[in-house]
Amino acid sequence: MASVDIVNIRKSYGPVLALSDIDIQIESGAFFTLLGPSGCGKTTLLRTIAGFHFQDSGTILVNGREIQNMPAHKRGVGMVFQDYAVFPHLSVTDNVAFGLKRKKISSALIKPKVAEALRIVQLEELAHRMPHELSGGQQQRVGLARAIAVDPTVLLMDEPLSNLDAKLRVDLRGELRRIQKDMGMTTIYVTHDQEEALAMSDVVCVMFGGIIQQAASPFEIYRNPANRFVANFVGANNFLAGNIDSQGDAILTTSDLKVRSIEGGISDTKIAVSVRPEAVNVSRGSHAASDDMLTFDGNIRQISFIGRELEVHGKTHLGDDVRAILRPTSDLLGLAEGDPVTFAFNRDEAILFENGETGRRLS
Numbered sequence: 589m590a591s592v593d594i595v596n597i598r599k600s601y602g603p604v605l606a607l608s609d610i611d612i613q614i615e616s617g618a619f620f621t622l623l624g625p626s627g628c629g630k631t632t633l634l635r636t637i638a639g640f641h642f643q644d645s646g647t648i649l650v651n652g653r654e655i656q657n658m659p660a661h662k663r664g665v666g667m668v669f670q671d672y673a674v675f676p677h678l679s680v681t682d683n684v685a686f687g688l689k690r691k692k693i694s695s696a697l698i699k700p701k702v703a704e705a706l707r708i709v710q711l712e713e714l715a716h717r718m719p720h721e722l723s724g725g726q727q728q729r730v731g732l733a734r735a736i737a738v739d740p741t742v743l744l745m746d747e748p749l750s751n752l753d754a755k756l757r758v759d760l761r762g763e764l765r766r767i768q769k770d771m772g773m774t775t776i777y778v779t780h781d782q783e784e785a786l787a788m789s790d791v792v793c794v795m796f797g798g799i800i801q802q803a804a805s806p807f808e809i810y811r812n813p814a815n816r817f818v819a820n821f822v823g824a825n826n827f828l829a830g831n832i833d834s835q836g837d838a839i840l841t842t843s844d845l846k847v848r849s850i851e852g853g854i855s856d857t858k859i860a861v862s863v864r865p866e867a868v869n870v871s872r873g874s875h876a877a878s879d880d881m882l883t884f885d886g887n888i889r890q891i892s893f894i895g896r897e898l899e900v901h902g903k904t905h906l907g908d909d910v911r912a913i914l915r916p917t918s919d920l921l922g923l924a925e926g927d928p929v930t931f932a933f934n935r936d937e938a939i940l941f942e943n944g945e946t947g948r949r950l951s
């Protein structure tokens with residue numbers, strides 16, 4: 589078990605600043621995920637921790653020991669790659685033994701270590717196969733077994749499931765998490781798949797533009813996104829536009845509704861209020877707002893029945909798009925394009941962003 593501290597890591601590729609003063613503390617045994625869109629710097633950060641890239645400045649500590657200037661093979665980290673990176677000319681056993689042989693471990697010790705790693709990833713039966721005789725999921729297990737066989741202090745994984753089909757990806761993510769928990773191995777995982785990140789992680793670290801936007805538990809990231817980027821990137825969200833008037837009140841242009849008084853708010857500043865689709869209610873006709881509920885008149889644009897859920901797309905009278913996810917009821921199923929409805933949500937469910945930046949709950 590090992591803690592990892594990343595202090596002020598900065599890394600450029602020529603004029604491109606890929607990582608800007610990254611600070612991260614990872615607790616021993618945690619499953620820590622770097623999540624962000626393509627180009628946000630997550631692979632660069634992972635490879636800098638692994639020692640495949642060197643930072644321009646900053647410190648990386650594993651259990652309090654600086655590793656940032658060590659060569660990759662001395663850092664004690666295991667790495668699992670997106671493209672499996674198994675050696676095609678070596679059997680499953682020899683692939684898993686590869687790192688142990690390179691560490692000059694005696695063959696008497698290699699055998700039980702390989703057997704144990706194959707047992708953990710449930711590949712004992714296929715130990716003698718060659719990689720071309722394995723499925724993608726099995727090859728990725730070989731990659732994982734090879735990484736854990738050398739007893740790394742930290743396990744690094746770069747989009748390990750992204751080459752697998754959707755069903756296998758879901759199966760394997762549960763299995764990866766189980767293995768990681770059983771072994772108590774501190775893991776840093778890279779993905780651009782937000783559902784995967786939420787499902788697997790103790791901590792999700794959302795990155796954009798080489799900067800950490802928020803690092804918190806999956807629930808916290810979803811429920812209390814720190815800024816508009818996180819609110820938009822993680823899960824679906826509605827954004828209703830507005831501004832702060834000369835009295836310092838936040839007013840939604842959607843409905844001329846005052847949603848909050850903002851002390852020290854700068855007049856004419858733009859605001860946005862976000863609300864998750866599952867928090868939006870839809871009902872026929874027009875209903876007034878109450879202290880707790882914000883309501884918006886509008887019309888149905890499209891209704892899609894997707895089994896367990898009904899997805900409703902609408903437009904408010906002042907032009908904002910609204911999406912709601914609801915339990916299908918016969919009344920809602922009877923709605924048609926163009927029907928007048930009221931969209932409503934509880935203030936508790938809404939987050940106010942001033943200048944599109946830091947978010948805070950409405951109520």
Ligand SMILES: Nc1ncnc2c1ncn2[C@@H]1O[C@H](COP(=O)(O)OP(=O)(O)OP(=O)(O)O)[C@@H](O)[C@H]1O
Pocket residue numbers: 601602604605606624625626627628629630631632633780
């Ligand atoms: N070798 C390189 N030379 C120049 N620029 C690079 C190099 N590698 C990455 N970059 C740039 O650095 C930034 C971060 O790239 P990085 O690969 O870390 O992003 P990422 O979040 O992992 O993206 P992806 O999900 O597409 O792999 C991007 O702007 C990218 O274009």
